[in-house]
Amino acid sequence: MQVLRDDLRAFQGESVLTIGKFDGIHLAHQRLIETIKQRASALDVSSGMVTFDPHPAQVLNPHGPPPLLTDTPQKIALLETLGLDLLIFLTFNKTLMQTRAVDFLAYLNAGLRPRELWVGEDFAMGYQREGDVAFIRAWAASRGIEVFTIPAVQVEGEQVSGSRIRDLLAQGKVAAAARLLGRAPAISGIVHQGDQRGRTIGFPTANILPVPGIALAANGVYATHTVLPDGTKIPSVTNVGTRPTFEGQRCQVESYLFDWEGDLYGKSITVEFIQRLRAEQKFAGIEALLAQIRLDAEQARRLLVSKS
The missing domain is CATH 2.40.30.30 (Riboflavin kinase-like)
Incomplete structure (x- = not known):
């Protein structure tokens, strides 16, 4: 797995990308990763993830961010095990927070040349979260990039999310947390x-x-x-x-x-x-x-x- 931070010039070729925080690499994340791997294989390009370090909550709420489910080394190890081709860490700071969505997308397009983008249904990025799914689709349409969303994942009727897993751990319900994480x-x-x-x-x-x-x-x-x-x-x-x-x-x-x-x-x-x-x-x-x-x-x- 190729791991890059901020500077994308070392990447060659095209990609199928997903973008997000991906704390915990839980079952919903794993399903998304499996999807982009399959699509990348079909298109003969690289499967890639764009994520952030530090976690945005640590910058936006430095005095009381929720505890993380995975630190950066754990995240890298888990993603390598899942067979991802490309992992990009972007340094989350005030400059990135103030980047307009169109500029952020242009940066990704120039460096990673995505054929497809896959995100969650409620995904948004860029300054004041202006880059929602509708915005990204409108931007991508004229560039030959397809944008897809993946629905929420449920296990035994319960939606998989990092916040729910944190709640379960705080209650000592580790077996229930494992069902949503896909591992202990x-x-x-x-x-x-x-x-x-x-x-x-x-x-x-x-x-x-x-x-x-x-x-x-x-x-x-x-x-x-x-x-x-x-x-x-x-x-x-x-x-x-x-x-x-x-x-x-x-x-x-x-x-x-x-x-x-x-x-x-x-x-x-x-x-x-x-x-x-x-x-x-x-x-x-x-x-x-x-x-x-x-x-x-x-x-x-x-x-x-x-x-x-």
């Missing part, structure tokens, strides 16, 4: 050395800190898979929260990997959330906590086996 919600990070309490009580954990601005499942205990740096996926049980039994203050993601030993300090892992087991709670002491951890681990083992 996950968080990646570098394993750091904690206070090693887990090791002293027989449940050593790999600890990562949540990335600021990235959506995270609600505090609680989850059946999970932990993906090691080499891609190996290990069944695990994970606590998200502040460890109130020990008067913790900082939110952490702590995963106990079943039947695995090794040193992960300083290495990047990914935790995939499969099912919430319970809310985070404060225990009267270590023995009560240990008894609950044993129950959590056994429940997670059974659940993960049943879903394998």
Whole structure:
């Protein structure tokens, strides 16, 4: 996959394009990507996506943007897996915000030479969102470019959207979020050395800190898979929260990997959330906590086996 930022001169040839924010690369995005791949193959051109970094909400609402479902490296990795040919990041700033729709379209046309444009039914871009679908179609008609919309996608009667997925994660409903994402919600990070309490009580954990601005499942205990740096996926049980039994203050993601030993300090892992087991709670002491951890681990083992 060819990845460009702002400067389009390295791209050669023609394209079938889609434009949007694409946070989460959820099922609706995946359907759109599959469509443009098929159309690009039929026309013998490149399938391409134009998206924005930083996310527009981080610029328009810097003090309270919604948490992102994917950061830029995750987005690139997911799109590469989906087989996209071309990914263009445009730096979203005040200059781009004030660009007129006709100028933005001319820039894309000169650099990417689209044969077709595919967007959502409610898509709009350019200064004050003046470039809606009707505007784009009128502009494209005299240039031999076809413009198509793709309808909203529903799963079990529920519309797939990034905002709905964020709501589900905030409620700890990771299995429901997975149905809309098309994959398990996950968080990646570098394993750091904690206070090693887990090791002293027989449940050593790999600890990562949540990335600021990235959506995270609600505090609680989850059946999970932990993906090691080499891609190996290990069944695990994970606590998200502040460890109130020990008067913790900082939110952490702590995963106990079943039947695995090794040193992960300083290495990047990914935790995939499969099912919430319970809310985070404060225990009267270590023995009560240990008894609950044993129950959590056994429940997670059974659940993960049943879903394998």
